[in-house]
Amino acid sequence: MLTHIPFPALPVPPSWFPGHMLQFQKMLPALLNKTDVVLELRDSRLPLTSINRNFEGALQKWRRERRQGGAAESTSPSLDTGVSRPTNGPVSQRVVVFSKRDLVPEWGIKVCSGSICGLAVLTEERVQPFQRAMASKFPDQKVFFASWNRARDIRALSELLVNVAREHPYRSELNVLVVGMPNVGKSTLLNALRNIGIAGPTPKALRTSAQPGMTRVLSTRLKLSVDPLVYAYDSPGVMLPFLGKGMVGAERGVKLALIAGIKEGLYDTEALASYLLYRLNVLDPVSPAYLKLLPPDTPPLLDVQEFLALLARRLCMLKRGGIPDSARAAVWFIKWWREEGGLASASAPALPDYSGVPGLETYRRGWGFDLEWNVDAAEASRYDEATIQAKMEDCIDRFEEAGSLEEREGGSISSTQEKKRLKEQQKARQRARSKARLASRKSS
Structure with missing residues (x-):
């Protein structure tokens, strides 16, 4: 583990x-x-x-x-009865x-088994931690999973x-x-x-x-x-014009590439495989979904090159001289995750079994590829739906704060886009001055 x-x-x-x-x-x-x-x-x-x-x-x-526009006409009394009725x-x-929705753990959407982490579910209202977290932070949006x-x-x-x-x-x-x-x-x-x-x-x-x-x-x-x-x-899918600077933009791009949201070929597959390995480890540090692809009794792995070498040998993807073909194994690994591995990783538990691990104070948990938080070992026994919802709300808050900071610092616009914007503003000012001079000549 x-x-x-x-x-x-x-x-x-x-x-x-x-x-x-x-x-x-x-x-x-x-x-x-x-x-x-x-x-x-x-x-x-x-x-x-x-x-x-x-x-x-x-x-x-x-x-x-x-x-x-609709505040004054949401309802109107009928002329003959005086009773309110719907209007157009x-x-x-x-x-x-x-x-x-089948590719994320069910415990984040709805607990169907009647319990989570050994604690009984008391009401239907408490068994939708992500929906309730989103409703708390974005009350104007109706959330639907399908x-x-x-x-x-x-x-x-x-x-x-x-x-x-x-x-x-x-x-x-x-x-x-x-x-x-x-x-x-x-x-x-x-x-x-x-x-x-x-x-x-x-x-x-x-x-x-x-x-x-x-x-x-x-x-x-x-x-x-x-x-x-x-x-x-139906409308065209619209990508962000600029994915962002530094580690924020780098991680955003890799995530979108893994779900095939970015055109194939723009990313090195081994870089995607490295991040995918990391995420599957976070989702289930005890028994990550990829272990079923490796020889029996293989422990969870951190090094992507070691993982790809084992996977290539397992799939008989070898170059001349018996050297593992890591590039082919990376392509296969990503395809496996998109087609069936996502279903396997969705079975990750809300809490891993860390019983018997001495000296463990905190560890990481995650839901999907966006929500990740620390769990104190001491609070694991009290880990219920309300705790999960609070953790998810913190993740949403951090995401919104990071987005606002990125916009204030210009991180959502590339240097090329900024130069283009400044150039367009300069041209607009020049056109305005030309019009002003022309109007002045006509008036004189």
Whole structure:
């Protein structure tokens, strides 16, 4: 078992922001004017890293303007009865959908077994630590977890949209816009919602791919429900123009590359394998998911080269002279994690069994790849849902504080983007001066 897990060295993050992403980002405010519900998709494994801050300004402005416009007309008395009734007021629902819920430990979403860490679950309200943590920090967002291969998840999300439409019966239709980072499953979700909401055989409406960037333009309207009428638009995945400076940007880029959110080939696979090994160790330091790939009785490993050498021999990936092919093993390891290893790592317990480890005072725990915290060995016996929620809230607070500090220090903008911005400002000032001089000549 591992009691100390060192953080790996990470490469400088690449830049990947194709023109179609910039084009959609500029279109977003106009699209929101005809949108009633925004489905913002994020990856459950990266619940914080997959937040796209480029959307925040436009989405908050949309909610604010809709609320101001609809405050006076949310209800109105009937002329003949005097009883309040729904009106055709504006709708502005924001639903954050976390995809791939089956790839994160269930104890962070909902405790189904009736207990956690040996403690009885008393109420339904206490068994959703991550949802409650998000509701505490982002009260204006409705959080929904789903896995596209679970029909009940898709049906529940479809019913959520239908219920929003039924709450506004005087609107002729409900328009939904799906947004998010690349490769979080937007097109796959819409195909599944369409299949659930439309009776009879429903052909696949949108192309899907395991590689990011398949959707490059806004889709035509897709009908998701007939009664009431619900339509949706698919949108291109939008990456951050700049992943950030220093270790913050480096880790953000590696995380997104591991979930295939960044174009293949921009990262060295051995660097990704090193970080993946670290994360799997944090999720379960006693019996990490990768041990099933190695010879029996192999202990958890910290060194990625040692791990890849063992894995290459196990898979018979050898170069001339019997030398392990670490590069091939790294590619295989990442593919294994994306296809089946994620399911194995999702079975990690809320607390590892560290009984009998002398002198252990603290150790690391994690949920997904974004939430990580220290556990005092002395508090392990009192480790319940409220404790997990508090730990998760601290992680969210640190993430928000780091994001605010990054923005204040200009860390969210690259030096190239800053030079371009300054150059555009200079040109704008020159145009303003030229117009002023021209106006002065005309007046004289």
